[in-house]
Amino acid sequence: MSVGEDSIYREIILEHFKNPSNKGTLDPADFTYEDVNPLCGDEIRIDVRVQNDRVSEIRFSGRGCAVSQASASILTEMVEGMTLNEIKALGRGALLEEIGIPVSPARMKCAMLGLKVLKAGVYGIDHAIATVDEDYDVAGIVASASREDTQVRSPKRVSLVVAGLVPANRFTQIRGYMAEQFVTVAKAGFLEPGELMYVEVDDEPVCLINLDGELHALNDLCTHEEASLSDGTIDGDEIECPLHGGVFNIRTGEPESFPVVVAAEKYAVRIVGDEVQVSVRK
Ligand code: FES
Numbered sequence: 001m002s003v004g005e006d007s008i009y010r011e012i013i014l015e016h017f018k019n020p021s022n023k024g025t026l027d028p029a030d031f032t033y034e035d036v037n038p039l040c041g042d043e044i045r046i047d048v049r050v051q052n053d054r055v056s057e058i059r060f061s062g063r064g065c066a067v068s069q070a071s072a073s074i075l076t077e078m079v080e081g082m083t084l085n086e087i088k089a090l091g092r093g094a095l096l097e098e099i100g101i102p103v104s105p106a107r108m109k110c111a112m113l114g115l116k117v118l119k120a121g122v123y124g125i126d127h128a129i130a131t132v133d134e135d136y137d138v139a140g141i142v143a144s145a146s147r148e149d150t151q152v153r154s155p156k157r158v159s160l161v162v163a164g165l166v167p168a169n170r171f172t173q174i175r176g177y178m179a180e181q182f183v184t185v186a187k188a189g190f191l192e193p194g195e196l197m198y199v200e201v202d203d204e205p206v207c208l209i210n211l212d213g214e215l216h217a218l219n220d221l222c223t224h225e226e227a228s229l230s231d232g233t234i235d236g237d238e239i240e241c242p243l244h245g246g247v248f249n250i251r252t253g254e255p256e257s258f259p260v261v262v263a264a265e266k267y268a269v270r271i272v273g274d275e276v277q278v279s280v281r282k
Contacts (some may be wrong), residue, residue, distance in 0.1 A: 010101055016070035021077050024059040034062075037109050038198060039228055042068040044117045046076075053083050059112070060114060067107050072114030073222035074098050078119065087122050090115065091192065105233055105242060116197070117120050123187040181260030182270060191215070196239070198230035202281045206267060209250055210236060215269045217278045223255070223262035 025254030026032075026047035034045035042064025051058040058080055060072045078098055079087055090107035095115050096103060099166045103111045112127040185199040198220055199206050207230040218239070220229050227243035238256055253266035268279045 013066060013099065013101065016073040017066040019053065020060075020069060020073035022059050022073065023061065023079075023086065025061055026057060026059050029059075031121045033117050035113065035117045035120065037064070037068070037081045037113050039067070039231060040110060042063065042110055042113055044068065044072050044113045046114065046117050046121060048118075048121060050084065053085075055082055055084075055087070056078050064113075065107075065110050068110040068113050071095065071099055071111045072117075075114045075118065078239075082211070084122050087118060088189075090119070091196075106231065109231060119190060120187070123190055166258070181281040182268075182279045183271075184272075184275045184277050186276040188271050188274045188276055194234055196230055196234060198228065201278045201280045206278055206280065207232075207239070208276070208278065209234065209239065210267070211250050215271070215276060217267040217269045218248065218253050219265040219267070222246060222260065223264055224260045227266065 025045070026049055029047035030050045032045065034043065037087045040203070042062070044060060044062040044064070047059045047061075052108075057084045058076045060076055062069065062072065074097075075095060079090070082090075092108075092115065096111070099111060102205055105165055170232045183201045183205070185201060185208060186197070189210065191197060193210050193213050196207055196209040199208050201217075205218040205228070205264040207228070209216045209218070211234070218229060222229055222241045222243065224241065224244060224246050227241050228238055229241060229248070233242070234250070235247075235280045237250050240247050240257075241249050241260065244259050245257070246255065247257035248254065248260060248264045250255050253264040255261050255263055270277050270279075
């Protein structure tokens with residue numbers, strides 16, 4: 001990319017930050033999802049109306065750096081009119097192409113926050129419809145979890161609000177809940193091979209990684225100093241810490257390269273139905 005092109009794209013990003021497209025909320029919406037980047041505090045909420053399986057209207061709201069907010073603005077322009085399946089297939093490459101400027105690994109999470117939120121909402125709406133079709137009350141998932149004396153997990157950053165899908169409860173939160181010692185953290189298929197995400201399980205920070213279609217979970221905190229592995233880079237079956245470049249083996253958690261000398265804790269992952277569950281208990 002020439003210097004001239006680069007500065008044009010930077011101006012476009014700045015323009016989206018100052019005058020974002022589709023900024024606001026929708027009430028009612030067919031689905032609403034929100035999430036936060038725990039490291040920098042960027043927040044994005046996305047409201048979507050769906051007609052004939054296509055996004056008919058979309059709004060985003062939130063706060064944070066220019067990259068996260070401009071990227072969400074660009075994303076809303078991209079996906080208007082797309083089918084839900086097209087959104088599921090939307091990879092980070094397509095959004096990065098639209099953003100136009102090189103995004104450093106440190107800012108990648110900011111740039112992808114909107115896409116992550118939108119995809120979670122799309123996968124969530126499928127889940128909610130399936131749940132209603134199967135004649136289960138969505139709120140009942142949490143209620144029955146309580147009845148069985150399992151601990152209901154705080155929605156914290158995982159807060160899916162489904163509007164209009166459950167007649168008895170127009171706005172219903174679907175929350176992660178404990179199933180034995182495993183906690184539901186994502187929908188199966190949410191992470192593509194080579195992608196990783198930050199989740200919390202029983203207040204433990206966890207880096208969930210899709211390695212060639214196989215899911216692995218490591219403690220997110222680097223064993224060297226205070227850095228988040230979910231901000232790191234996957235290279236083969238290793239993950240490199242973003243702070244000093246220490247490397248861990250994703251399959252075993254073992255340290256592979258200085259300065260890390262202590263293994264990252266490895267956690268059990270399983271898929272139940274269409275849910276990814278992680279246990280941090282031994
Ligand atoms: S904090 Fe991870 S290598 Fe230093």
